[in-house]
Amino acid sequence: MRYLPKSPEDRKAMIAEIGVSSIDDLFSQIPGEYRLRRDLRIPRAMAESEIVDFFRQRASENAAGYALFLGAGAYHHYRPVIIDSLISRGEFFTAYTPYQPEISQGTLQVIFEFQSMICELTGMEVANASMYDGSTGATEAAMMAMRLTGRDAVVVASSVHPEYREVLSTYAKYQGVAIATTKFGDDGRVDLAALDEAVTTETACVLVQSPNFFGVIEDVAAIADIAHKKGALLVVSIAEGVSLGVVKAPVEADIVSLEAQSFGVPLSFGGPYCGVIATREKFVRQIPGRLVGETKDKKGRRGYVLALSTREQHIRREKATSNICTNQALLATVATVFLSTYGREGLKELAQQNLAKAAYAASVMGVKTQGAAESKNGAGAGKARVLFSGSPRFNEFVVQTSEDPHHINHRLLEKKIVGGFPLQKFYPELGNAALWCCTELNTKEQIDAAAREVNP
Amino acid sequence: MRYLPKSPEDRKAMIAEIGVSSIDDLFSQIPGEYRLRRDLRIPRAMAESEIVDFFRQRASENAAGYALFLGAGAYHHYRPVIIDSLISRGEFFTAYTPYQPEISQGTLQVIFEFQSMICELTGMEVANASMYDGSTGATEAAMMAMRLTGRDAVVVASSVHPEYREVLSTYAKYQGVAIATTKFGDDGRVDLAALDEAVTTETACVLVQSPNFFGVIEDVAAIADIAHKKGALLVVSIAEGVSLGVVKAPVEADIVSLEAQSFGVPLSFGGPYCGVIATREKFVRQIPGRLVGETKDKKGRRGYVLALSTREQHIRREKATSNICTNQALLATVATVFLSTYGREGLKELAQQNLAKAAYAASVMGVKTQGAAESKNGAGAGKARVLFSGSPRFNEFVVQTSEDPHHINHRLLEKKIVGGFPLQKFYPELGNAALWCCTELNTKEQIDAAAREVNP
Amino acid sequence: MSERENPAASDQIRKVRPHPSQNEGLIFERSSPGKAAYMLPPLDVPAVDPSAALGNSARTEDARLPEVSEFEIIRHFTRLSTWNYAIDLGMYPLGSCTMKYNARVNEVVARLDGLANAHPYQPQEVSQGALRILQTLSEQLIEITGMDAITLQPAAGAQGELTGILLMRSYLEAQGNPRKKILVPDSAHGTNPATAVTCGYAVENLKSNSSGMVDIEALTRQMNEDVAGLMLTNPNTLGVFESDIHKIAAIIHEKGGLVYMDGANMNALVGKARPGDFGIDVMHMNLHKTFSTPHGGGGPGSGPVACKKILEPFLPVPVIVTQADGSLAFDYDRPQAIGRVRMYYGNFGMHVRALAYIQANGPDGLRQTTEDAVLNANYIRKKLEDVYELPFKAPSMHEVVFSHRLQAPRGVKTGDIAKRLMDYGFHPYTTAFPAIVADHGAIMIEPTESEPKEEIDLFIAAMRSIAQEAQDNPEIILTAPHTTRVLRMDETTANRKPVLRYAHQAKVPAE
Amino acid sequence: MSERENPAASDQIRKVRPHPSQNEGLIFERSSPGKAAYMLPPLDVPAVDPSAALGNSARTEDARLPEVSEFEIIRHFTRLSTWNYAIDLGMYPLGSCTMKYNARVNEVVARLDGLANAHPYQPQEVSQGALRILQTLSEQLIEITGMDAITLQPAAGAQGELTGILLMRSYLEAQGNPRKKILVPDSAHGTNPATAVTCGYAVENLKSNSSGMVDIEALTRQMNEDVAGLMLTNPNTLGVFESDIHKIAAIIHEKGGLVYMDGANMNALVGKARPGDFGIDVMHMNLHKTFSTPHGGGGPGSGPVACKKILEPFLPVPVIVTQADGSLAFDYDRPQAIGRVRMYYGNFGMHVRALAYIQANGPDGLRQTTEDAVLNANYIRKKLEDVYELPFKAPSMHEVVFSHRLQAPRGVKTGDIAKRLMDYGFHPYTTAFPAIVADHGAIMIEPTESEPKEEIDLFIAAMRSIAQEAQDNPEIILTAPHTTRVLRMDETTANRKPVLRYAHQAKVPAE
Ligand SMILES: Cc1ncc(COP(=O)(O)O)c(C=O)c1O
Numbered sequence A, B: 001m002r003y004l005p006k007s008p009e010d011r012k013a014m015i016a017e018i019g020v021s022s023i024d025d026l027f028s029q030i031p032g033e034y035r036l037r038r039d040l041r042i043p044r045a046m047a048e049s050e051i052v053d054f055f056r057q058r059a060s061e062n063a064a065g066y067a068l069f070l071g072a073g074a075y076h077h078y079r080p081v082i083i084d085s086l087i088s089r090g091e092f093f094t095a096y097t098p099y100q101p102e103i104s105q106g107t108l109q110v111i112f113e114f115q116s117m118i119c120e121l122t123g124m125e126v127a128n129a130s131m132y133d134g135s136t137g138a139t140e141a142a143m144m145a146m147r148l149t150g151r152d153a154v155v156v157a158s159s160v161h162p163e164y165r166e167v168l169s170t171y172a173k174y175q176g177v178a179i180a181t182t183k184f185g186d187d188g189r190v191d192l193a194a195l196d197e198a199v200t201t202e203t204a205c206v207l208v209q210s211p212n213f214f215g216v217i218e219d220v221a222a223i224a225d226i227a228h229k230k231g232a233l234l235v236v237s238i239a240e241g242v243s244l245g246v247v248k249a250p251v252e253a254d255i256v257s258l259e260a261q262s263f264g265v266p267l268s269f270g271g272p273y274c275g276v277i278a279t280r281e282k283f284v285r286q287i288p289g290r291l292v293g294e295t296k297d298k299k300g301r302r303g304y305v306l307a308l309s310t311r312e313q314h315i316r317r318e319k320a321t322s323n324i325c326t327n328q329a330l331l332a333t334v335a336t337v338f339l340s341t342y343g344r345e346g347l348k349e350l351a352q353q354n355l356a357k358a359a360y361a362a363s364v365m366g367v368k369t370q371g372a373a374e375s376k377n378g379a380g381a382g383k384a385r386v387l388f389s390g391s392p393r394f395n396e397f398v399v400q401t402s403e404d405p406h407h408i409n410h411r412l413l414e415k416k417i418v419g420g421f422p423l424q425k426f427y428p429e430l431g432n433a434a435l436w437c438c439t440e441l442n443t444k445e446q447i448d449a450a451a452r453e454v455n456p
Numbered sequence C, D: 001m002s003e004r005e006n007p008a009a010s011d012q013i014r015k016v017r018p019h020p021s022q023n024e025g026l027i028f029e030r031s032s033p034g035k036a037a038y039m040l041p042p043l044d045v046p047a048v049d050p051s052a053a054l055g056n057s058a059r060t061e062d063a064r065l066p067e068v069s070e071f072e073i074i075r076h077f078t079r080l081s082t083w084n085y086a087i088d089l090g091m092y093p094l095g096s097c098t099m100k101y102n103a104r105v106n107e108v109v110a111r112l113d114g115l116a117n118a119h120p121y122q123p124q125e126v127s128q129g130a131l132r133i134l135q136t137l138s139e140q141l142i143e144i145t146g147m148d149a150i151t152l153q154p155a156a157g158a159q160g161e162l163t164g165i166l167l168m169r170s171y172l173e174a175q176g177n178p179r180k181k182i183l184v185p186d187s188a189h190g191t192n193p194a195t196a197v198t199c200g201y202a203v204e205n206l207k208s209n210s211s212g213m214v215d216i217e218a219l220t221r222q223m224n225e226d227v228a229g230l231m232l233t234n235p236n237t238l239g240v241f242e243s244d245i246h247k248i249a250a251i252i253h254e255k256g257g258l259v260y261m262d263g264a265n266m267n268a269l270v271g272k273a274r275p276g277d278f279g280i281d282v283m284h285m286n287l288h289k290t291f292s293t294p295h296g297g298g299g300p301g302s303g304p305v306a307c308k309k310i311l312e313p314f315l316p317v318p319v320i321v322t323q324a325d326g327s328l329a330f331d332y333d334r335p336q337a338i339g340r341v342r343m344y345y346g347n348f349g350m351h352v353r354a355l356a357y358i359q360a361n362g363p364d365g366l367r368q369t370t371e372d373a374v375l376n377a378n379y380i381r382k383k384l385e386d387v388y389e390l391p392f393k394a395p396s397m398h399e400v401v402f403s404h405r406l407q408a409p410r411g412v413k414t415g416d417i418a419k420r421l422m423d424y425g426f427h428p429y430t431t432a433f434p435a436i437v438a439d440h441g442a443i444m445i446e447p448t449e450s451e452p453k454e455e456i457d458l459f460i461a462a463m464r465s466i467a468q469e470a471q472d473n474p475e476i477i478l479t480a481p482h483t484t485r486v487l488r489m490d491e492t493t494a495n496r497k498p499v500l501r502y503a504h505q506a507k508v509p510a511e
């Protein structure tokens, strides 16, 4: 086998040295009846060229090279090529968790820079080294709020990504957590009155997403007031990090859970992505996951170490803040390179381009409408409608059509365009609605072509 | 500009420090009338994504993904992916020539390994650090032979790659070198009798290629005898390095010039490739180009340095063995990784696969014929003929057809197949003949499909 | 500090030599207004004024991200990278972490356009390639584990544990009673108890017997109808196969419980034995261990969970199904499913890599891999057992755990030996667990199959040399490392007054 | 050796610190029969027995290539790479070499399938993309140089020189007399005289004047009808622009000669001045210098040659032409062409990279690049001119040349200072030329535009510190470097008894 660095001679010598007569002697601790006496029923070893061919073929069965108008928690941004150049260095991608700081300063410093950038973006004071993704990050943030408040109930906005909410439910179910879902208004934002009603003195936290699942930016300050009034914390989940180039940081939040996929992490059919939790300094001892801190070595030279690890499972075991161990370090590295590349001005300009593309696309795809109400009688043959158009939004918008969006998408596929995400499954109340996303990668030409099929 | 690491502040501070009032003051040595007062008339700066798009589009205008049956000096072999992983390390590809051994041991040791492998392959005693390519390598080898013999004439076989011969002519023309071209026989090999006649006591060297341009393996021993008899040296040029896995090393040669492109260097529309010259130890002081030698540092630790550089232009100036300076070091690194990957057994097996593929392709494409004689009356509608089929050959063969091979190729292109190289241009005497090449990458399916068009 | 002048120059250190490494500040410290590494194509639609569009949701304070040029980014991260140890540089014998070769072809195929740029919500008709990969990997992992069904959704081992325990819980709940406790051996990895609690179970500690194995009698005593099941690592964290596994499973099953296997140590079993055959009901694998996906400095990973038929109905949604026309689809209509443990379908990029690894190996290669891993561990054991104490003597599989008992009298602890190994050019072994090694003095060594004999011999020589130093000159160990670009870190201050982010200086004007 | 204990720990050394680097033998020393890093797909056609097929042309003795596993290859070359200095790691101020940032996007586009796998003989109808790249680059280089025509064929600068001189020769020959001599200034790079000889010319040395520039009177004296022309580097190798270039060209042209410009120093001119405008007839560029294609540890390069209209007919075949239908084609039918200087069309992969570089810059970026390069050199000059002698005082462009005259009395030569720079974390400057610096004591520094002010300040501090050491403690310089993994090499033995290949040991059985 080509990865194995041993010759038959080597093996023979080592077996002799150990003092057994054959390699199988070393497996004698496994009862005979459980030893596999046959080959695994998997295909024969393949040559490298065959493996590449296999995956090339699989790749060609996907929508490679199509114009993409999907967002919904996974965003298609240009990935500067230096990202892969840098993370392809074996020193980064073949290293383990930096438990030994003397020979892991590279990873440690990168993560420290990552944490610092996340703080800058979110307006928070501390950030961790990463979580699995936005969905588990939001869930862990809610659990963190429960620990901080000693309360057991969570109020979650229905405009939070439906799959995030499903994850939250799964985690909450067996911990006796009560989850209340609160609705969005005609403007596509959290219905503040309903929220006010839902939040009680039992509420550990309110969880909202901004921009929310419809691309609409929530009134975070108002939501914070409602939560804080009852002693609940506010958790803001952000699925589209690039929005932070133009959207106000959720400084009124107590915990921010960010999905950093937009920062250079490939779409990769949904993973691996890169969650991260940021919060206020005073809450740091309840933050889950790893943290990198700055310190000095014994000669006084600056360096970095894993900090506050008494929060974690490998020390605290069943009393840990989370069971997370392996995280998303390499993708945090990706995000750090991405954010260094765009920098202070670039992230702004990038976000502005996203804003402009989505605004243009919305303008050519449908007429503006305030709410979802019209959806009920949306059978008319009129032009498509852009819902929630009175609310501030970033790079996503909801288009309501008389035609089933699956049909539209089918037509679009023939033009090598992947259309918006049909919302029926998660929001049947919106009727024939689809969630469209435009990033800097969607050209005017693509947008115009798509608009023609939406309104044929 | 995104590559430039200076802020306006930095520039201002440095200009002030220098004591000039503006950057243009630093260009005052250039007479005003020669200063360019306008922008260069080239397109505006492009974003990285635009550059990638531009080249993607260009790439799509080429024959990407076609089955390829071309050789003729440039061979299509599988490139193990570790090659690019390794040479993409900045420590290799962004280093300069290893003039400072203390901080260049990486490059130096790789080149030493390269030289050693080339010696193993060619049966020679020393090899240099690389030449530009096979064509200039063969030319420089001939010039080396002239220095070694003090003679001025070269006899070159017409079965040497025609473009190699053109390069030789260009270099020779102004140095008063007489070049005699000697013909191939009906078996596609050097006509030994004609050669014997062409070689005189003025002949510095005989230059042959093996496998030759038709893929036929020359009788190197017999040719060496003829050359040596007259005191001439034998230079053997090898364009297809993989052949050395099954073809006898040209140990009777005095100088071997090898094109190492086959060892993992991409086709890249003809360059950069990787020439290398190997020879006997006694001739080493006339070898052109760089050499890496083993030595010890002052603490006795093994290390490598550029050796015998008094041969080279930077020391010897107009008396140098060649004007070469920049060589093909990174591609020598590629070849070293490739040869390490295949290794002793792998290169053999690889060569055997090439042999088998070409044999199969020849068998399905045409009937065997000994010589080129039949070409004269090739207007018949019979099956295509494989020329020179009695001679040993590696992975190339000549197919003679009644139809113009350009027409055949045109048909093949529609099937996404790039057919053999039409020989009319270089060898009109062969009539409707084309040079086909099959490597391990040509599947039976491709071969069968191509054969169907050759004999429709 | 020892009297010896230069501990780096010890004759025993044959693996490394000092060489200059570049210093480098924080990326923020390179920042200066006006530098930029980006350029966007010209906007081809009308520009939008953010404050007009967003009102008071518009950002007014810039995030103070660094402003640097592209080349500075290349230099910055390249320099930083050179401060890391990595599997590409040398042996990384971290027990339980399975630091094996991360094949480059895996990286290449994961980056193919149609895979890396596939959106999770793109229509299934243009996702057949991705679905086929998920299905192929699923089938092969099922065959490798001997189980009946699988989910690839969990993001890492710990999330695999969570998924597996939730499967158990849902199953038991469907039977009428989810029960209250999970048994976890004291030798278990920290994620095991942490997970059990996250799933709403109380953790009941299961003491190991004097051989470090499950104490059958204690187990029998502790197992009852309140116990949902057992979380077992097999081979356990001492690298020993629980040879009574059939009895263990029987005891649990008899009381209606289920056996969860932490599959972190599957590198000892692949192709040689299958958990599904020896009584395991549900287990996770760490693709970033056994199946060679890169650790990346801490992640990402992937933790598929395989289970027996009885647990299949509870697998997270979606699962992949073959439709009538032969095409593949996601099935969300699974009323008994535990829900989701993360969005989308899991760490697809890791699935691609793991499948490529299995393809490169085939049945022969996987078996040989396991054999080599076990061979390496036993060779090390044999060559070190006279100088380091073996606290538990049962035969080792893919890893071997020593203790520092012989060195402790000289003040030398496992953590010190670990630091000294760095001077010898090695990444240390695992020191943090298993906690059942007396004194917590574990020296947990997992070489994996990826180490050539030569590298292992150097490691053995280094460990023996350090053992000798512990006798002759313990100080040199206690103050190690001596040769790294930074020395031991002040972790106390790092924890007492944590500095977790860059504090901007005047250079970047605050707004 | 100096008395100071640890020259690596000098307070002045702020740029680097020692860190362990892995040792590694020759790849042959890892070899062992039965290991293999390759696997071929099963053969899908009948196997052929080589000895049957090839008779006595069949190979009977194996090439003793190493037998190793894939992972060992990754480790081997990764470890080796860490012993190299590289532009990615730090400033590489080699004068005349223009060690600038090698942008990563260049590497990406050069590896695109349709480019990297394009065969040079594939039909032109399926090569239009490649041809378009060649044509676009040609047009842009013509605009940048202010010339009329170009060939991209030459493989590197030296071959560009050869091509250019052959163009001159063919032109003169077509006029009736190729002439006998080429004038080459004594400050020229070694390839210039070597090339002239290769083209069949005698080299006549042209002495520089006391400012290191072309001596106009000497030139007038030496120029006559025997002289084919002048090979001039401008800016010259001292980094000084020959401001009398118009006079120089006039003197040559008046006698029917031609002016060849070695364009190695184009990084001082791009976007600021064009050789075609100041009297140059023919010139080469080094794409691996000015246009950022990577040096790769010595190559590959690319040396396009641009020329005036009168030389165009002589350009090597093929040239690119636009056909009636707008498609591009190679034209081989050029009766006056000098022939070919290499096979195919030149180093296409480098052409791709150079074009990507130009595209990334645009007119503004190219001009700014040149300005920054000149700014950096002048800043260094200003900051070092009080401690290192400036042998020639004319204003510097993109590089500055000092001498070791102030240090030589203490026994410290340019080569020693160069070695000491390594301890300070820098690659040395160029020491080998220009030979006209008295004593050959040149300190030739070209920072390029790629260096940030911070890195340059560290370089200046290092150079100043070494100047101080030359006064206080010359020994520390003479024995430098002290911190690198190998120290000064025994080059004498390497040249006297050259060992140029690995000598196989018994381990690999000879056949
Ligand atoms: C035995 C054991 N179980 C579980 C885990 C947790 O796996 P992960 O880090 O993938 O979450 C580990 C990881 O180190 C482990 O060693």
Ligand SMILES: Cc1ncc(COP(=O)(O)O)c(C=O)c1O
Pocket: B324, B325, B326, D096, D097, D156, D157, D158, D159, D189, D191, D192, D233, D237, D262, D264, D265, D286, D301, D302, D303
């Ligand atoms: C001034 C000068 N001329 C010519 C050359 C030769 O160029 P190349 O190395 O590309 O052949 C060089 C390269 O160092 C040079 O500096």
